[in-house]
Amino acid sequence: MATLDITGEQFASTIEGNDIVLVDFWAEWCGPCKQFGPTYSAVSEKHPDVLFTKVDTEAEQQLAAEAGISSIPTLMAFREKVLVFSQPGALNAQQLEQVVDAVKALDMEEVHAHVAKQREEASAATKPSGPQDGSQIPDL
Numbered sequence: 001m002a003t004l005d006i007t008g009e010q011f012a013s014t015i016e017g018n019d020i021v022l023v024d025f026w027a028e029w030c031g032p033c034k035q036f037g038p039t040y041s042a043v044s045e046k047h048p049d050v051l052f053t054k055v056d057t058e059a060e061q062q063l064a065a066e067a068g069i070s071s072i073p074t075l076m077a078f079r080e081k082v083l084v085f086s087q088p089g090a091l092n093a094q095q096l097e098q099v100v101d102a103v104k105a106l107d108m109e110e111v112h113a114h115v116a117k118q119r120e121e122a123s124a125a126t127k128p129s130g131p132q133d134g135s136q137i138p139d140l
Contacts, residue, residue: 002052003044003052003053005053005054005056006053006054008062014051020050021050022044022052022076022099024052024054024055025064025075026072027058028058029058033090039090042093073088074089077103079108079111080108082111085102
Protein backbone atom coordinates (compact mmCIF):
# COMPACT_ATOMS: atom_id res chain seq x y z
CA MET A 1 0.00 0.00 0.00
CA ALA A 2 1.29 3.44 -0.86
CA THR A 3 1.65 6.14 1.73
CA LEU A 4 -1.26 8.47 2.45
CA ASP A 5 -0.90 12.20 3.17
CA ILE A 6 -3.15 13.21 6.07
CA THR A 7 -4.16 16.51 7.63
CA GLY A 8 -5.01 17.52 11.16
CA GLU A 9 -8.69 17.08 10.32
CA GLN A 10 -8.09 13.47 9.24
CA PHE A 11 -5.62 12.49 11.94
CA ALA A 12 -7.98 11.26 14.69
CA SER A 13 -10.31 9.39 12.33
CA THR A 14 -7.32 7.76 10.61
CA ILE A 15 -5.93 6.51 13.94
CA GLU A 16 -9.37 5.40 15.15
CA GLY A 17 -10.39 3.73 11.90
CA ASN A 18 -7.33 1.52 11.34
CA ASP A 19 -5.65 -1.22 13.35
CA ILE A 20 -2.02 -0.20 12.71
CA VAL A 21 -1.04 3.27 11.55
CA LEU A 22 2.47 4.61 11.04
CA VAL A 23 2.86 8.38 10.79
CA ASP A 24 5.90 10.08 9.26
CA PHE A 25 6.12 13.73 10.33
CA TRP A 26 8.27 15.47 7.70
CA ALA A 27 8.89 18.74 5.82
CA GLU A 28 9.96 19.51 2.26
CA TRP A 29 13.06 21.45 3.39
CA CYS A 30 14.33 18.60 5.61
CA GLY A 31 17.23 16.64 4.11
CA PRO A 32 16.89 13.55 6.34
CA CYS A 33 13.13 13.56 5.60
CA LYS A 34 13.85 13.42 1.87
CA GLN A 35 16.26 10.52 2.43
CA PHE A 36 13.74 8.63 4.60
CA GLY A 37 10.78 9.15 2.24
CA PRO A 38 11.71 6.51 -0.36
CA THR A 39 12.54 3.98 2.38
CA TYR A 40 9.20 4.63 4.08
CA SER A 41 7.36 4.26 0.77
CA ALA A 42 9.20 1.03 -0.16
CA VAL A 43 8.48 -0.59 3.22
CA SER A 44 4.82 0.46 2.95
CA GLU A 45 4.51 -1.66 -0.20
CA LYS A 46 5.52 -4.77 1.77
CA HIS A 47 2.85 -4.31 4.48
CA PRO A 48 -0.63 -3.89 2.99
CA ASP A 49 -2.10 -4.57 6.46
CA VAL A 50 -0.48 -1.40 7.86
CA LEU A 51 -1.53 2.14 6.97
CA PHE A 52 1.56 4.28 6.27
CA THR A 53 0.73 7.99 6.50
CA LYS A 54 2.66 11.23 6.16
CA VAL A 55 2.10 14.61 7.82
CA ASP A 56 3.73 17.69 6.31
CA THR A 57 4.70 19.65 9.42
CA GLU A 58 4.83 22.93 7.48
CA ALA A 59 1.24 22.58 6.28
CA GLU A 60 0.04 21.03 9.55
CA GLN A 61 1.86 23.10 12.17
CA GLN A 62 -0.93 22.82 14.75
CA LEU A 63 -1.05 19.02 14.46
CA ALA A 64 2.75 18.83 14.73
CA ALA A 65 2.63 20.99 17.87
CA GLU A 66 -0.17 18.91 19.40
CA ALA A 67 1.82 15.75 18.65
CA GLY A 68 4.88 17.23 20.37
CA ILE A 69 7.05 17.10 17.28
CA SER A 70 10.31 18.89 18.04
CA SER A 71 12.51 17.40 15.31
CA ILE A 72 11.87 15.75 11.98
CA PRO A 73 11.54 13.25 10.61
CA THR A 74 9.64 11.72 13.52
CA LEU A 75 7.98 8.35 13.16
CA MET A 76 4.99 7.40 15.29
CA ALA A 77 3.21 4.05 15.35
CA PHE A 78 -0.32 3.52 16.62
CA ARG A 79 -1.98 0.17 17.20
CA GLU A 80 -5.62 -0.10 18.24
CA LYS A 81 -5.65 3.68 18.85
CA VAL A 82 -2.65 3.52 21.24
CA LEU A 83 0.64 5.29 20.54
CA VAL A 84 3.12 2.42 20.85
CA PHE A 85 6.23 3.96 19.25
CA SER A 86 7.59 7.46 18.72
CA GLN A 87 11.11 8.33 17.66
CA PRO A 88 12.77 11.21 15.82
CA GLY A 89 15.35 10.51 13.15
CA ALA A 90 15.46 8.73 9.83
CA LEU A 91 15.52 4.94 9.94
CA ASN A 92 17.02 2.64 7.35
CA ALA A 93 14.84 -0.07 5.74
CA GLN A 94 15.93 -2.77 8.19
CA GLN A 95 15.19 -0.59 11.22
CA LEU A 96 11.79 0.40 9.83
CA GLU A 97 10.97 -3.27 9.15
CA GLN A 98 11.90 -4.04 12.77
CA VAL A 99 9.53 -1.33 14.02
CA VAL A 100 6.69 -2.66 11.85
CA ASP A 101 7.31 -6.26 12.97
CA ALA A 102 7.50 -5.22 16.64
CA VAL A 103 4.23 -3.27 16.41
CA LYS A 104 2.53 -6.25 14.75
CA ALA A 105 3.86 -8.60 17.45
CA LEU A 106 2.61 -6.56 20.42
CA ASP A 107 0.31 -8.25 22.90
CA MET A 108 -2.43 -5.65 22.77
CA GLU A 109 -4.30 -7.05 25.78
CA GLU A 110 -1.18 -6.33 27.80
CA VAL A 111 -0.77 -2.88 26.22
CA HIS A 112 -4.39 -1.91 26.93
CA ALA A 113 -4.07 -3.16 30.52
CA HIS A 114 -0.90 -1.07 30.96
CA VAL A 115 -2.61 2.03 29.52
CA ALA A 116 -5.62 1.52 31.81
CA LYS A 117 -3.32 1.20 34.83
CA GLN A 118 -1.46 4.38 33.88
CA ARG A 119 -4.74 6.28 33.52
CA GLU A 120 -5.93 4.94 36.86
CA GLU A 121 -2.70 5.99 38.59
CA ALA A 122 -2.80 9.43 36.97
CA SER A 123 -6.40 9.86 38.04
CA ALA A 124 -5.60 8.80 41.61
CA ALA A 125 -2.66 11.21 41.73
CA THR A 126 -4.87 14.16 40.84
CA LYS A 127 -7.58 13.36 43.37
CA PRO A 128 -7.22 15.17 46.68
CA SER A 129 -6.77 12.87 49.63
CA GLY A 130 -8.51 13.32 52.95
CA PRO A 131 -11.23 15.74 53.92
CA GLN A 132 -11.29 19.06 52.13
CA ASP A 133 -13.20 20.97 54.81
CA GLY A 134 -10.13 22.37 56.52
CA SER A 135 -10.28 19.82 59.36
CA GLN A 136 -6.68 18.78 58.66
CA ILE A 137 -5.34 22.27 59.08
CA PRO A 138 -3.56 22.45 62.40
CA ASP A 139 -4.45 25.17 64.88
CA LEU A 140 -1.91 27.96 64.88
